[in-house]
Amino acid sequence: MAVTVRDVARQAGVSAMTVSNVLRGKAGTFGSATRDKVLAAAEELGYRGSALPTAMRSGVFDTVALIAGSNLAELWISGQMIDGIHDALDAHCKRLLYCKLLARHLTAVSDGELPAIMRETHADGVLINGQPDGFDHQVAKNLRHYPVVFLNGRHEYDSVYPDDVMAGRIAYDYLRDRGCRNIAYVTRFAASHHSMVDRMEGFLAAAGSEPVALFIPPAGERQTEQQLWEAEGARLMSSDVDGVFCYCQNEAHDLCLWAMQHGRSDLIITLVNERPYVFGASYLPTVTMPMRGIGQRGVEMLMRRIAGGPSQKAEVLPVSMVEPG
Amino acid sequence: MAVTVRDVARQAGVSAMTVSNVLRGKAGTFGSATRDKVLAAAEELGYRGSALPTAMRSGVFDTVALIAGSNLAELWISGQMIDGIHDALDAHCKRLLYCKLLARHLTAVSDGELPAIMRETHADGVLINGQPDGFDHQVAKNLRHYPVVFLNGRHEYDSVYPDDVMAGRIAYDYLRDRGCRNIAYVTRFAASHHSMVDRMEGFLAAAGSEPVALFIPPAGERQTEQQLWEAEGARLMSSDVDGVFCYCQNEAHDLCLWAMQHGRSDLIITLVNERPYVFGASYLPTVTMPMRGIGQRGVEMLMRRIAGGPSQKAEVLPVSMVEPG
DNA sequence: ATGAAAGCGCTAACAG
DNA sequence: CTGTTAGCGCTTTCAT
Numbered sequence: 127m128a129v130t131v132r133d134v135a136r137q138a139g140v141s142a143m144t145v146s147n148v149l150r151g152k153a154g155t156f157g158s159a160t161r162d163k164v165l166a167a168a169e170e171l172g173y174r175g176s177a178l179p180t181a182m183r184s185g186v187f188d189t190v191a192l193i194a195g196s197n198l199a200e201l202w203i204s205g206q207m208i209d210g211i212h213d214a215l216d217a218h219c220k221r222l223l224y225c226k227l228l229a230r231h232l233t234a235v236s237d238g239e240l241p242a243i244m245r246e247t248h249a250d251g252v253l254i255n256g257q258p259d260g261f262d263h264q265v266a267k268n269l270r271h272y273p274v275v276f277l278n279g280r281h282e283y284d285s286v287y288p289d290d291v292m293a294g295r296i297a298y299d300y301l302r303d304r305g306c307r308n309i310a311y312v313t314r315f316a317a318s319h320h321s322m323v324d325r326m327e328g329f330l331a332a333a334g335s336e337p338v339a340l341f342i343p344p345a346g347e348r349q350t351e352q353q354l355w356e357a358e359g360a361r362l363m364s365s366d367v368d369g370v371f372c373y374c375q376n377e378a379h380d381l382c383l384w385a386m387q388h389g390r391s392d393l394i395i396t397l398v399n400e401r402p403y404v405f406g407a408s409y410l411p412t413v414t415m416p417m418r419g420i421g422q423r424g425v426e427m428l429m430r431r432i433a434g435g436p437s438q439k440a441e442v443l444p445v446s447m448v449e450p451g
Numbered sequence: 452m453a454v455t456v457r458d459v460a461r462q463a464g465v466s467a468m469t470v471s472n473v474l475r476g477k478a479g480t481f482g483s484a485t486r487d488k489v490l491a492a493a494e495e496l497g498y499r500g501s502a503l504p505t506a507m508r509s510g511v512f513d514t515v516a517l518i519a520g521s522n523l524a525e526l527w528i529s530g531q532m533i534d535g536i537h538d539a540l541d542a543h544c545k546r547l548l549y550c551k552l553l554a555r556h557l558t559a560v561s562d563g564e565l566p567a568i569m570r571e572t573h574a575d576g577v578l579i580n581g582q583p584d585g586f587d588h589q590v591a592k593n594l595r596h597y598p599v600v601f602l603n604g605r606h607e608y609d610s611v612y613p614d615d616v617m618a619g620r621i622a623y624d625y626l627r628d629r630g631c632r633n634i635a636y637v638t639r640f641a642a643s644h645h646s647m648v649d650r651m652e653g654f655l656a657a658a659g660s661e662p663v664a665l666f667i668p669p670a671g672e673r674q675t676e677q678q679l680w681e682a683e684g685a686r687l688m689s690s691d692v693d694g695v696f697c698y699c700q701n702e703a704h705d706l707c708l709w710a711m712q713h714g715r716s717d718l719i720i721t722l723v724n725e726r727p728y729v730f731g732a733s734y735l736p737t738v739t740m741p742m743r744g745i746g747q748r749g750v751e752m753l754m755r756r757i758a759g760g761p762s763q764k765a766e767v768l769p770v771s772m773v774e775p776g
Numbered sequence: 777a778t779g780a781a782a783g784c785g786c787t788a789a790c791a792g
Numbered sequence: 793c794t795g796t797t798a799g800c801g802c803t804t805t806c807a808t
Contacts, residue, residue, distance in 0.1 A: 128510060128572065129596070130785060141795050146787060157793065172596030175571045178507045179786035183800045185453060187503070189548075205530070212551050221573060223514075224549040226537050246500045247453065248546060271454070271497030383731045386711060406708050455801055466779045471803060482777065504802035508784045 129173045137167035149175065189221045190428060191249040195256055196227035203255050206400055207277065210421025211253065218429055223249050235261055240268050251432045253277055253424055256319065273431035277424045278417075280320040284431065285440040286424040290321040290398075293413045293445045294328025297371040297396045300411060300447050302332075304394055306369030310339035312381065313373035322373065325398060329371055339365055372397035378410060402448045411449050419443055454498045462492035474500065514546045515753060516574040520581055521552035528580050531725055532602065535746025536578065543754055548574050560586055565593050576757045578602055578749055581644065598756035602749045603742075605645040609756065610765040611749040615646040615723075618738045618770045619653025622696040622721045625736060625772050627657075629719055631694030635664035637706065638698035647698065650723060654696055664690055697722035703735060727773045736774050744768055 131149075135142045140160060147155040148164040156164075167173075181187050192211060194203045208224075215222050231241035239245070244252065244265070251273030254265065262281065265274060276285040294311075301309050317323045330338065370393065372378040378397035382405050385393045395410050400417050402409040423441055430438065456474075460467045465485060472480040473489040481489075492498075506512050517536060519528045533549075540547050556566035564570070569577065569590070576598030579590065587606065590599060601610040619636075626634045642648045655663065695718065697703040703722035707730050710718045720735050725742050727734040748766055755763065 128785090131787090132785080142785090143787075143796080144794060147794090150787090155793065160793080174597060176785065177571050177573045178503060178512070179784085179800080181800090182503045182507060182785085182802095183787070185800075192549075208549070209551070212549065213553070216553060221568070222549045224517075224533070224537065224547045226534070228538070228541060243546070246502050248502045272499060380731065383711075386708075406705065453801090456803095457801080467801090468779060468803080469777085472778090475803090480777065485777080501801065504784080504800085506784090507786095507801085508803070510784075 128176065129171045131173075133171055134164065134167045134173050137171060138163040140164060149173075187248065187250045188219060189223050189249040190215055190425070191223040191225055191243065191252045193243070193252060193254045194224060194226045196232060204278075204400055204415075204417040204421075207255070207417040207421040210418035211425055212421075214422040214425035218425070220250070232261075235264050238264070240264065244269065244272075247272075251275070251428045253428060254279070273428055275424050275428040275431065277420055280324075281440055283437045283440060284427065286420050286427060287320070287440070287442060288415045288417075288420060288445050289442045290324035290445075291328035291331070293321075293398050293415070294325040294330070294371070295332040296328075296445065296447050297325075297398070297413050298329050298332035300396060300449075301369035301371065301394055304369065306394055308337070308339065308365060308367045309333065309369040309371065310341055310365075310367045311371050311373075312341040312377045314342075314377060315373060321398075325371075325373060339367055368392065369394045370396070375399050375403050378403055379405070382406075382410070396447075398445075402450070408450045409448075411447060413445050414448050415445055416443050453501065454496045456498075458496055459489065459492045459498050462496060463488040465489060474498075512573065512575045513544060514548050514574040515540055515750070516548040516550055516568065516577045518568075518577060518579045519549060519551045521557060529603075529725055529740075529742040529746075531742040532580070532746040535743035536750055537746075539747040539750035543750070545575070557586075560589050563589070565589065569594065569597075572597075576600070576753045578753060579604070598753055600749050600753040600756065602745055605649075606765055608762045608765060609752065611745050611752060612645070612765070612767060613740045613742075613745060613770050614767045615649035615770075616653035616656070618646075618723050618740070619650040619655070619696070620657040621653075621738050621770065621772050622650075622723070623654050623657035625721060625774075626694035626696065626719055629694065631719055633662070633664065633690060633692045634658065634694045634696065635666055635690075635692045636696050636698075637666040637702045639667075639702060640698060646723075650696075650698060664692055693717065694719045695721070700724050700728050703728055704730070707731075707735070721772075723770075727775070733775045734773075736772060738770050739773050740770055741768050 131142045131145045134145045138145065138160075140163065144156055144160060145164050145168070148161050149168065177188070192208070194208075212222050225243050227241060231243075234241050245268075252269070253275055254262075255277045256279050257265070257276070262276065262279070274284060276287075278287050279285060280287055298309060311326060311329050313322065313326070315322050326340075370381060372381060372395065375397060378395055378399075381395055385391065385395065396413065397403055397410060398413045398415060400415055402412045402414065420443055423443065427438055427441065456467045456470045459470045463470065463485075465488065469481055469485060470489050470493070473486050474493065502513070517533070519533075537547050550568050552566060556568075559566050577594070578600050579587075580602045581604050582590070582601075587601065587604065599609060601612075603612050604610060605612055623634060636651060636654050638647065638651070640647050651665075695706060697706060697720065700722060703720055703724075706720055710716065710720065721738065722728055722735060723738045723740060725740055727737045727739065745768055748768065752763055752766065
């Protein structure tokens with residue numbers, strides 16, 4: 127068992143209260159002789175304070191849990207977002223409890239139960255990044271009395287996510303402004319996340335009635351980049367495509383290689399990414415997602431909920447195009 | 452303030468003890484009528500258990516803190532390692548507290564103090580990933596009474612890290628076996644982490660007296676890949692290098708582009724990475740680091756410390772070459 | 777089958 | 793300047 131204030135008190139020949147006061151430097155409540163005795167005793171015994179009693183007395187954990195995703199769904203989580211969350215929490219003197227859903231947790235959800243981490247209270251509130259299908263319904267139903275904010279998931283309330291529709295628009299307009307006349311959208315993912323739906327929606331809305339090419343593998347088929355380009359490369363070549371918007375860096379990377387190998391240095395390639403996507407000596411024009419900001423805004427939103435505030439309308443953060451050079 | 456067992460007890464017209472028993476399903480300690488009353492009351496009030504009291508009574512947090520790195524030093528942390536840590540902790544029913552050192556934390560360290568997260572106890576033990584210079588000395592000095600394990604940092608005790616010397620050997624031998632006669636080592640990093648020292652050491656040891664080329668920017672100069680290849684490309688061309696070992700994917704990526712642009716498809720490029728490094732339709736021969744395993748082994752080591760075991764000799768985990776095809 | 781008492785480690789409030 | 797009391801929410805132990 128750990129060393130307690132009482133142990134130190136006994137060793138120093140004072141009361142527990144005095145030890146507490148000395149260790150917290152509460153000025154004017156102890157003499158210097160007493161202080162030295164206490165510090166010596168604490169050092170000798172290897173005393174370490176515990177955050178638990180204070181948390182219990184105040185009813186505040188000073189901790190926020192982040193449900194990062196799951197093993198099964200392999201949900202992507204942004205390192206920058208974690209960073210933003212951490213730093214925003216730090217400014218509020220809160221700690222970050224990192225959780226990931228495992229198979230048995232998801233089983234619990236499908237059984238109508240929540241994972242232990244959400245059923246028991248270990249934190250003052252929860253941030254949830256993405257979610258498997260049906261998960262958020264369970265969450266909303268079971269966590270009515272508990273502060274929850276969704277990150278990078280499109281919900282009406284208590285949610286912060288990037289404007290993926292705008293991303294599609296911006297990319298199309300950028301390519302158009304650069305003189306592209308045959309613009310293609312390339313993705314290898316089916317619509318399992320709102321960003322996949324929204325980026326294409328924005329892209330098509332910006333295109334209006336102008337012709338666009340869509341390179342999207344049939345649903346259910348998980349193509350590799352290799353397969354995608356073997357099948358679609360010729361089409362890209364023959365269709366006079368001169369500008370491409372890629373869903374993410376996966377597509378952009380191999381499209382760049384393809385272009386290099388086929389002497390298509392004229393092709394303008396854009397994509398969505400956390401930060402400007404570096405390829406070779408420069409970077410591609412990139413619609414950057416404010417993942418750090420999403421983490422930070424999510425924390426602020428959660429803080430207001432923890433403080434007792436009402437549900438808040440979702441925040442949709444703007445995205446922006448970063449051009450090379 | 453949160454709903455307590457007492458609130459539920461009052462609402463249901465029973466004692467707190469009965470509520471506790473019902474909610475934990477302690478069989479044979481309550482009648483079904485009582486159970487229904489309690490469950491109804493708990494549901495109505497939105498009762499959520501708290502992990503705090505149990506932790507306090509037992510003196511166990513069921514939580515482990517991970518010091519991931521720092522803002523300043525931009526220490527790299529592996530996502531796979533976090534994953535391994537999380538899952539190993541989960542098997543022990545422990546939670547993961549994620550921390551990152553900020554500027555003021557590091558200032559505290561240089562002042563001879565530890566960051567609050569390490570001074571106060573919020574967890575049963577700490578995993579530390581890498582560290583700024585001088586940091587581990589402070590840590591060792593101040594945390595004598597507290598379980599600590601270092602990850603991906605080369606220490607004598609209580610440490611788990613990959614065999615970077617072996618990585619250098621394996622890479623050299625692989626290239627040699629593939630018929631390469633002029634083998635180069637490429638890095639753009641100075642020796643700020645043991646892996647930088649060790650990979651080159653292993654590489655040189657394997658080469659013995661055979662000639663090797665080293666492409667290492669002068670210390671203090673932070674070259675971009677662009678600068679590196681502009682300056683060194685000609686040297687690579689003229690020196691008949693036919694096989695290259697890259698410190699990590701940064702170098703490998705642009706070397707691949709360089710090779711493609713200069714028609715050097717004969718060049719064999721190897722590197723160190725978490726997983727086989729995909730480039731184009733295939734992947735490069737990659738010396739893979741068992742980051743997940745490091746996380747897992749680190750947790751097991753820490754668990755033994757938490758259970759009261761002695762300091763343990765460092766574990767150096769083997770690395771292996773993954774060939775394409 | 778149910779309840780009362782006690783205590784985990786700490787510190788606010790009060791007493792001396 | 794120092795000490796005593798009490799209580800945060802829960803569960804173990806021991807009655808009833």
